[in-house]
Amino acid sequence: MPVTEVVIIGAGAAGLMCAFTAAARGRQVMLIDHANKAGKKILMSGGGRCNFTNMYTEPGNFLSQNPHFCKSALARYTQWDFIAMVAKHGVPYHEKKLGQLFCDNKSSDILGMLLDECDQAGVSLHLDTAIQHIEKLENGYLLQTTLGQITCQSLVIATGGLSIPTLGATGFGYQVARQFGHQVLPTRAGLVPFTITDQLKALCSELSGTSVDCLVSCNEQSFRENILFTHRGLSGPAILQISSFWNPGDTLHVNLLPDHDALDWLQRQQAERPNSELKTLLGELFTKKMANLLAEHWFVSKPMKQYTPAELAEVAQKLGDWRLVPAGTEGYRTAEVTLGGVDTREVSSKTMESLKSPGLYFIGEVLDVSGHLGGFNFQWAWASGYAAAQFA
Numbered sequence: 001m002p003v004t005e006v007v008i009i010g011a012g013a014a015g016l017m018c019a020f021t022a023a024a025r026g027r028q029v030m031l032i033d034h035a036n037k038a039g040k041k042i043l044m045s046g047g048g049r050c051n052f053t054n055m056y057t058e059p060g061n062f063l064s065q066n067p068h069f070c071k072s073a074l075a076r077y078t079q080w081d082f083i084a085m086v087a088k089h090g091v092p093y094h095e096k097k098l099g100q101l102f103c104d105n106k107s108s109d110i111l112g113m114l115l116d117e118c119d120q121a122g123v124s125l126h127l128d129t130a131i132q133h134i135e136k137l138e139n140g141y142l143l144q145t146t147l148g149q150i151t152c153q154s155l156v157i158a159t160g161g162l163s164i165p166t167l168g169a170t171g172f173g174y175q176v177a178r179q180f181g182h183q184v185l186p187t188r189a190g191l192v193p194f195t196i197t198d199q200l201k202a203l204c205s206e207l208s209g210t211s212v213d214c215l216v217s218c219n220e221q222s223f224r225e226n227i228l229f230t231h232r233g234l235s236g237p238a239i240l241q242i243s244s245f246w247n248p249g250d251t252l253h254v255n256l257l258p259d260h261d262a263l264d265w266l267q268r269q270q271a272e273r274p275n276s277e278l279k280t281l282l283g284e285l286f287t288k289k290m291a292n293l294l295a296e297h298w299f300v301s302k303p304m305k306q307y308t309p310a311e312l313a314e315v316a317q318k319l320g321d322w323r324l325v326p327a328g329t330e331g332y333r334t335a336e337v338t339l340g341g342v343d344t345r346e347v348s349s350k351t352m353e354s355l356k357s358p359g360l361y362f363i364g365e366v367l368d369v370s371g372h373l374g375g376f377n378f379q380w381a382w383a384s385g386y387a388a389a390q391f392a
Contacts, residue, residue, distance in 0.1 A: 004153075007143060012160050025390070030152070031125045050106075058314055062372075076386065134179065161187065163189065181357065182356055192243045205231050256322060279294075
């Protein structure tokens with residue numbers, strides 16, 4: 001029966017990081033995954049370019065019922081540590097915007113780097129391997145797997161969340177957590193597009209593919225980035241960001257004119273260009289198609305001088321505070337992260353070790369820690385994987 005010091009289940013970002021870091025400490029590490037390929041989510045991330053970290057990472061970029069939990073790991077393995085490894089491997093990268101770092105070429109550069117580190121450190125990687133049963137021993141764990149029985153001193157769960165099941169995501173990590181007495185906080189899709197089913201659906205559908213810079217707010221959170229109209233509803237960075245703070249039935253507030261006070265802008269246009277039609281003026285701020293559709297769906301377009309103060313105020317309210325209630329989200333199918341997960345109050349923030357079952361560790365997305373869009377979730381994977389590797 002194979003005996004090893006550390007078994008890590010899940011060869012994604014956190015699992016790979018933990019594997020080579022623990023092996024570099026001289027630990028004997030076996031990395032297991034049920035998929036036929038390591039790092040599938042890394043490969044498809046960032047549109048195939050992998051947004052591998054964010055230069056402005058700080059604890060405020062993360063959501064958790066226990067907001068202090070992420071601080072220790074993030075402080076001990078920072079974005080600069082990961083950037084240094086990327087530079088050491090000669091992987092070319094660039095900042096896209098807002099501190100988001102992407103590969104110049106493709107995501108496989110980052111995955112290749114992590115696999116090289118695993119090779120150099122002597123990690124034993126086993127793909128296409130299923131775990132059938134886990135049992136606690138007096139000193140460690142016994143795993144029944146398709147490779148046979150394996151015993152280990154330390155068992156690290158790096159199985160991720162439920163997002164993007166087509167890449168092999170399952171709730172396996174949550175099952176293990178519950179088996180060993182952990183509470184799993186309710187999970188839901190995060191960083192996910194909204195679906196619209198009411199009369200707005202026609203507008204979204206007709207504008208499908210149109211992107212516009214907006215300020216989107218919900219539950220005292222606001223994000224200013226682009227929104228993207230789709231056949232199903234709304235997507236784009238600002239929508240994905242706010243989706244993590246939205247609950248079913250909540251109203252979204254969308255400011256389509258984030259650089260202007262809408263009423264002030266309209267009154268100015270009325271004074272300066274009284275003969276211009278409203279949709280002509282909106283066509284200078286949005287695409288012509290969008291300006292025409294907004295005029296068609298929301299108000300009658302006429303020369304500015306013909307609007308009464310009350311009508312102008314109504315137009316301003318629509319442009320500056322468009323209120324809508326999404327029908328729902330697209331769910332785990334397209335979600336970038338899973339919100340909720342293993343309750344971090346039952347895990348050491350220093351070591352990532354279970355406070356319920358010695359020698360059991362949880363890292364990455366399986367925990368109730370979710371980052372904003374823009375490389376933060378990868379940084380949590382690197383930092384939590386590194387933290388556990390110091391002790392596992």
